[in-house]
Amino acid sequence: xxxxxxxxxxxxxxxxxxxxxxxxxxxxxxxxxxxxxxxxxxxxxxxxxxxxxxxxxxxxxxxxxxxxxxxxxxxxxxxxxxxxxxxxxxxxxxxxxxxxxxxxxxxxxxxxxxxxxxxxxxxxxxxxxxxxxxxxxxxxxxxxxxxxxxxxxxxxxxxxxxxxxxxxxxxxxxxxxxxxxxxxxxxxxxxxxxxxxxxxxxxxxxxxxxxxxxxxxxxxxxxxxxxxxxxx
Numbered sequence: 001x002x003x004x005x006x007x008x009x010x011x012x013x014x015x016x017x018x019x020x021x022x023x024x025x026x027x028x029x030x031x032x033x034x035x036x037x038x039x040x041x042x043x044x045x046x047x048x049x050x051x052x053x054x055x056x057x058x059x060x061x062x063x064x065x066x067x068x069x070x071x072x073x074x075x076x077x078x079x080x081x082x083x084x085x086x087x088x089x090x091x092x093x094x095x096x097x098x099x100x101x102x103x104x105x106x107x108x109x110x111x112x113x114x115x116x117x118x119x120x121x122x123x124x125x126x127x128x129x130x131x132x133x134x135x136x137x138x139x140x141x142x143x144x145x146x147x148x149x150x151x152x153x154x155x156x157x158x159x160x161x162x163x164x165x166x167x168x169x170x171x172x173x174x175x176x177x178x179x180x181x182x183x184x185x186x187x188x189x190x191x192x193x194x195x196x197x198x199x200x201x202x203x204x205x206x207x208x209x210x211x212x213x214x215x216x217x218x219x220x221x222x223x224x225x226x227x228x229x230x231x232x
Contacts, residue, residue, distance in 0.1 A: 006123055007031045009050035011041045011069065012085070013059045017108075021054060024112040025119070038065040042072050049080055052123060054115075055102075057086040057093065070100035079150060079162045081122050085110055098201045103164040103193050121191040125167060139176030140230055145169070157213040164190050165206050168199075172220070172230045182227040203228060 008030045012018040018034055025032045033050060035041035038059050053073070059065030066084060073080050084097045084105045097105040104118055138144060144153040150166045152159045161169065167189045171181045186199050194202060203220065210217040221229050 005031075006051040007033060007048075008119065009033045009035065009041065009044070009053045010055075011035045011038070011053065011059065011066065012056045013037065014056075017056075020112065021115075024116055025054075028116055028120070030119075036060070038062055038069055041069060045073070045076075049076060049078060052081045052083070052119060054083050054085060054119075057084060057088055057097075067096060067100060070097070070102060074101060074160075079166070081163055083115075083118060083122070085115075095201065098198060099205065101162045101205075103162060103190075118193065122193050125163060125191050125193065138173045140173050143169075143173055145173055154210055154213055154217075159209040160212065161206065161209050164194060165202055165209070168194070168202055169206055172228075175230070177230050177232070180223050180226050180229050184227075186227065 008025050010018060010021045010025070010032060012021060012034075013036050015036065018036060022032050022034050033044060035044065036059075053069075055066045055069060057064065057066035062068065066086070070082055070084075073082065079101070082100075082102045084102050085108055086093065086097075086105070087108045089107055094105045103122060106115065106118070142155045144156070145151070145166070146153075150161075150163045152161055152166055152169055159169075168186050171185050171189050175181050175185075183196055183199055186202075187194055187196065207217070207220055210219075219230050219232060221231050223229050
């Protein structure tokens with residue numbers, strides 16, 4: 001059962017939408033912190049980070065205010081799940097949201113029932129430790145995962161991953177070299193938070209995380225129509 005002692009931050013400049021979102025989350029038993037602008041939200045994060053953030057992109061006069069908040073969150077050692085809600089549905093905006101670490105990018109107007117389900121799934125992922133994967137258990141030499149911290153290490157160097165990307169990378173660790181991690185397995189590992197058409201974006205971010213600590217990294221390969229594999 002999902003523990004509901006979570007704090008959700010909602011950042012939305014439309015006060016009516018903000019109230020509706022707050023009501024929906026509080027009805028599920030979550031503690032909710034509401035903000036109508038970027039500065040007040042970022043100021044609060046300096047004191048204590050929430051467990052999840054629901055975030056609009058346009059915040060008052062800041063047309064990319066939500067993106068700026070996502071950038072700011074990347075400076076923290078702890079990966080905070082972010083769900084973008086926006087009327088902006090261009091491929092570039094959706095890509096940018098995911099590239100900044102968002103685990104979902106949903107269109108406005110949003111069904112509150114769907115949003116609640118997404119939030120519950122995402123919190124279940126970030127709070128559930130299914131398998132303790134460590135140096136001895138990982139099937140990939142040099143890859144270490146600390147489940148209880150959602151941290152991954154490549155040759156003892158920390159990787160900059162979101163919680164969702166951590167769960168996806170774990171599937172490679174469990175499968176081992178040359179085995180295929182299917183699209184279905186990657187979706188299941190994130191409780192359906194990652195959809196089929198966004199998997200490649202997350203894989204690209206995982207590859208980039210490895211390249212930041214190992215510029216020659218090229219071990220994650222596409223398996224056409226099936227998924228991905230880890231091969232030298």
